[in-house]
Amino acid sequence: MNIVLVGAGNLATNIGKAISRSGHQIVQIYSRTEASARTLADILGCTYTTSIDEVFEDADLYMIALKDSVLKDMAELLVKGRENRLFVHTAGSIDMDIIPALRRGVFYPMQTFSKQREVDFREIPIFIEAAHADDRDLLKSLASDISGKVYELNSENRKYLHLAAVFCCNFANHCFRLGEKLLDEHGGMPFEVMLPLIDETARKLHELTPQEAQTGPAVRWDENVIGKQMQLLSDTPDLQHIYELLSKSIHHDKL
């Protein structure tokens, strides 16, 4: 497929590389930021533009990998004059119908992308949706050339999937961050001492459910330890509140 990639941020960069590697062709990058557009175009060996009017009109697919907040406006601008083409966005939480084209779809790779890290796209689940069956097959075929894990999912269910991903990734990562803060402020152990514990916490889930895997004072409801730990957090009421809420949630989950 000949693909125009709209966006040049983290996600666009990662998807663009994966698509190029899969044998499909990114023919053009569009981004409002010329430096980003040029950088990504250089990596992928394709052309770029910063003007909507110059976006090719005959691509097989327009993939919009932009921040959620600008998606709607950009989709409208792009579709104009290219009404018969296939457009997808890559956002987990956004409805397919935000794209005002008959041939519209979603191509959502669920992963946490950071500029500093290369990810292995074969392992990343991609969730596909399309308004038309032919386009769905096209998107599934493209996704399968990139990843071993391709699923169909409608917009309503994808919203919950994305919400679950916020818990499993962003919120879990914030728990790591709060642990790091406690170490920084008390007792001089570097955060790296936590890595074997964090690795095992993730690894366990390949064999046990999160509920089976749970350990620690909250699931045992060890009031003595919980009381003392609440005390340790008395100078940081926000942290104390999070501790209390999550401990109770763990406890109630077990009941």
Place this chain on the structure above:
Amino acid sequence: MNIVLVGAGNLATNIGKAISRSGHQIVQIYSRTEASARTLADILGCTYTTSIDEVFEDADLYMIALKDSVLKDMAELLVKGRENRLFVHTAGSIDMDIIPALRRGVFYPMQTFSKQREVDFREIPIFIEAAHADDRDLLKSLASDISGKVYELNSENRKYLHLAAVFCCNFANHCFRLGEKLLDEHGGMPFEVMLPLIDETARKLHELTPQEAQTGPAVRWDENVIGKQMQLLSDTPDLQHIYELLSKSIHHDKL
């Protein structure tokens, strides 16, 4: 060293195996529950007892791997008549001085132990403390035979380390559990679709700090997505409260 192991639960089982493998000798298991004591004694090829009076009096080390709530009482019973011996407990959050013996210490392997999973003790950090320098050296030597990661840490700092571990392990795991619940209740994706995301979330921390690694709507403070996700949780106020609190905590962390 000849070691009496007090306890026959998850932690005792894992430590007992690791000690046996290291060339040291577990000579006796004590547990109030005969079935558990016998099972572990069979695994380790040693004797066991359910009576405090029959606990050997001449071991080099008494390692108490019990629930925090019974630690104090058990330590008192054990020390009586064995006043010159070396006693340690294995609890992250408990003061060394809970043991009423001159030769007392702590031997805390920081990991999440589940019965169903074998762990690689070489990778588990062990935190050592002792009232006397000779005993500290003895414990460090034992720990080094089991693990490649041995640290000295006093009781005060260990309390914060253990609290940090609750965030990095138990609370992060609960975020995985809440994600699983959302998937169970909406939209029929199996939890295993989350595993690549969870694995990458943990793996990233070997290269980036948790703050650098953060992604998602809260760190971008994408009010549109946050508002919609709060809405999706309106039927589950407890979950909604956790969502709000963690999102704000991520946002404030960035400021």
